Amino acid sequence: MRETLEKYQVWLYLVAIFTGIGVGSYWQTVQAWAFALWPLLGVLLYATFTQVPLLHISQAFKDRRFMSALALGNFIIMPLVVWGLATLFGLEDAVLLGVLLVLLVPCTDWFISFTHLGQGDSARAIAAAPVLLLLQIVLLPLYVTLMMGEQLVGGHLLSELLPAFLGLIVTPLLLAWLTEKGAAQSAVLKRGVEVMGWLPVPLLAAVVFLIAASQVQLIIESQEMLWQIAVIFVLYLLAAALIGKTLHTLFRLPTASGRTLVFSLGTRNSFVVLPLAIALPDIWAAAVVVIVMQSLIELLGMVVYLACVPRLVKQPR
Template structure:
């Protein structure tokens, strides 16, 4: 059932966004209620998502030094360099640039594993590396934003809710997920709990994007003129991420399944884990949230292309 839901998730999100936009336009007074409901739903989404990250098995990620080395180099050194180059092609709007930075600078921790499995990658290595990616990105994202946003970084940090949101919607769900995993591991009868929680991220994310669309109809309308431009940036990123994965897979001498896993790690970005940070910002920055949600949709279509391409090209180049 989980795989069936995940295979059709892009259509679920598109329908939810369309329904939210229609509700927001038809009933503008629904926006405050949608925003109020959004925060607890987002917290639950992040909690169940983090339960799918094997936080209690962090040391396992370092057993394959070549793979973890290639992943860390690509995700946290080379991809930020790629993103810095793509910034030259973006509009000058700081909110749009922030949205692109938030969503492209950090790797995915959820559907990365799903697409790795579907694309013939090494799901075991994908699962092992996700807690490393999650913890490193939490540490490095403020550094990246300071480097790329310049004087605007101070304004972002000054947002009234940013610290509270970071603690309550990222750190607390992360701690709760860790404790849940420890609890589930203590008795065999609890083993199915984590698996059942794994059914929830897609429906909850559908609800989140529905609520965002309802609450931010005006922000979506204001961002429409730049979304076509931003779409080109996101497609270019997907192409460059694919090429980077192929190159590093060869340089590090990875087997085909590990090389595919590397490509999916580089191509999938962390859209809804950074959503709380963008939502906590003031009204002039609301376009960042629209850009983040839009990137998630572009990425899902990109992953469909990856699923078709990788089995045809990775074996020839890295086997």
């Protein structure tokens, strides 16, 4: 049942987004939607982080070639691609912030599901998840600072972003780590962690529904911008696939590991950075729309990835 839920999660999220837009257009009770959103976000982040094997981070380094390719791709090459796209399209202010927040952080949850469905190596994906999560927490503030420069200082963004980052990301992560540590010694907690493994997909569907419903007016007002943003996200997915294929060849990775690498470079941690954007003042509100748009494009892109990645990264003859 859980595997079936994860298999069809793409369509569940898409239905949730479009239903949220429809419902939000009809019942414009933004405050009510936003009020329901924050508890769900907190539970979602906590439940998801408990599924990341934080206590077994050393397992990721058993395959050094794979981890080297993964780190190089996610934290050096793809940030350069993001910087190039942002410069090419002349992004500024809230739109630039949204693009940076969502494209600089590799996914640590549904990329595992897509890796499994796309004939990759799920075990390596699971082992890599805590490394990806911890590195992005350390590097995201640095990358945003470097790429936004004066816009970051001029908009007083740093003083607003850091407290939100610590409260909305670091706190649930620490709670999840304590839960996992307790679960290693308590059968009750261990069972609780297993039950929470069912929660991320339905909770994320509920979250994207509420976000779409609460932000529908802003989405409508930003529709001229959305096409440009959509092009950026499509170009990102194409670049991720090609770079993943290239790194697979350069590092001489096994086929399944190469596919895992492609899915990691292509999927982003949109729901993790979404609370950061939502917590910021209204001047940065467009960043929320950008992140929601990226989620939509990525979900559609993953449908294409599932069909194409096994052909792009083939078994040797």
